[in-house]
Structures are given as structure tokens and as C-alpha cells.
Amino acid sequence: MAEQPSPPPSRIVPIRSLGAGHSRRILAHLLELDPHDRYLRFGYAANDEQIRRYVDQLDFDRDDIFGIFNRKLELIAMAHLAFIPGDPGTAPGAEFGVSVLSRARGRGYGSRLFDRASTHARNEGVELMFIHALSENTAMIKIARKAGATLERDGTETEAYLRLPPATLDSRMTEVLDEQVAQVDYSLKKQAKTFLELLAGLQEARAGAIDARSKSGR
Numbered sequence: 001m002a003e004q005p006s007p008p009p010s011r012i013v014p015i016r017s018l019g020a021g022h023s024r025r026i027l028a029h030l031l032e033l034d035p036h037d038r039y040l041r042f043g044y045a046a047n048d049e050q051i052r053r054y055v056d057q058l059d060f061d062r063d064d065i066f067g068i069f070n071r072k073l074e075l076i077a078m079a080h081l082a083f084i085p086g087d088p089g090t091a092p093g094a095e096f097g098v099s100v101l102s103r104a105r106g107r108g109y110g111s112r113l114f115d116r117a118s119t120h121a122r123n124e125g126v127e128l129m130f131i132h133a134l135s136e137n138t139a140m141i142k143i144a145r146k147a148g149a150t151l152e153r154d155g156t157e158t159e160a161y162l163r164l165p166p167a168t169l170d171s172r173m174t175e176v177l178d179e180q181v182a183q184v185d186y187s188l189k190k191q192a193k194t195f196l197e198l199l200a201g202l203q204e205a206r207a208g209a210i211d212a213r214s215k216s217g218r
Contacts, residue, residue: 111143
């Protein structure tokens with residue numbers, strides 16, 4: 001994922017929590033990644049079958065998935081927050097992974113997804129958030145560094161960890177508001193998509209009727 005400039009901070013980017021019902025869109029998103037982006041995202045050149053197994057094994061009860069949709073309800077960016085159970089008496093950790101389609105780059109979606117995931121992790125009692133990335137994944141490393149994470153490079157790989165502050169009323173309310181905004185945004189996009197599909201169907205039927213009358217000589 002190439003390094004890109006971020007959008008103005010004031011821009012609202014609706015980010016929705018994804019469930020098992022979004023598996024088809026998650027799969028479509030990951031399959032659209034080109035070979036190099038798959039390599040950066042998974043750390044190896046994942047083929048279609050490996051990506052399908054990854055999606056099939058997603059645990060929506062344990063982990064959290066976040067996504068950004070365009071007007072066509074295509075999943076153009078997504079993040080996977082995988083929770084790491086801690087030993088008895090220790091707080092759990094979480095690992096962050098993100099992917100953004102090439103046609104949606106340059107809008108700061110990776111950073112926005114990281115902010116959304118870190119807020120959620122914080123509210124879930126996570127103290128350490130980890131990022132495991134290839135050292136050539138400059139976009140991911142930039143996100144981690146910008147967040148204040150500690151980076152440790154070991155050859156071709158870079159480990160980053162960010163210590164999260166305890167949850168507050170503000171962090172919890174921020175997450176609730178963000179999710180509500182995303183739900184409304186998704187609902188509006190779904191309604192608009194349904195309307196446009198209905199309109200296209202009516203126009204196609206009308207064109208067919210006109211063509212049929214023309215051929216019959218009426």
C-alpha cells in the first residue's frame with residue numbers, strides 16, 4: 001500500500017462495524033487486491049483460495065472488523081482487529097491489519113480505520129495494540145509512527161506496539177456516535193442503490209417496450 005496524503009481532519013468518514021452478514025463483501029474486497037497489495041496485507045503472496053479460507057475463518061464473535069463503503073456499497077477499505085487473550089491477571093492485546101483498494105487511495109482511510117479500531121480496543125480494555133508489517137509497507141509504518149507507536153525493525157519485518165490509555169466516557173461516547181453515523185450512512189446508501197437499480201430496471205423495460213412496438217409497426 002503506497003504512502004498517500006491524508007484528507008483534512010474535519011472530513012467525516014463513516015466507518016461501520018462488520019458482521020458475518022458482510023462476509024461476501026469482505027471476500028470481494030480482498031480478492032480485488034492486486035498481488036503486491038495482498039503480499040503487503042498478509043505478509044505473503046496470498047492466492048484466491050487462501051483468501052477464501054481467511055474469510056471463512058474470521059471469528060466475528062471474538063474479533064472486530066471495520067469497513068468503509070462507497071456509494072455502490074462496495075467495501076473499499078477494511079480493518080481487522082484481532083484480540084489476543086492475555087494471561088490470567090493481565091490485560092488483553094489486539095493486532096491491527098488494514099487493506100485499502102488502489103482506487104480508494106489518497107484519502108487517509110488507513111489512518112481513519114486505525115483511529116476507529118484503537119478507540120474500540122481501548123474501550124474493550126486493551127492496553128497494547130500491535131501491528132506486524134513488512135518493512136517495505138511504508139503506509140502501515142507511517143500510520144503506526146503517527147499514532148506514537150514504538151517500532152522495532154527486524155530485517156524485512158517491522159513490529160509496532162502502541163500503549164492505549166484507559167477508556168473514558170468521552171472515548172465510549174465517541175465510539176457510539178461513530179457507529180450511529182456509519183449505520184445511518186450505510187442505510188442511506190442502501191436505499192439510494194435500491195432506488196437506482198429500480199429506476200434502471202424501469203428504463204430498461206420501457207426501452208424494451210418501445211423497441212417491441214417499433215418492430216411490430218405500431
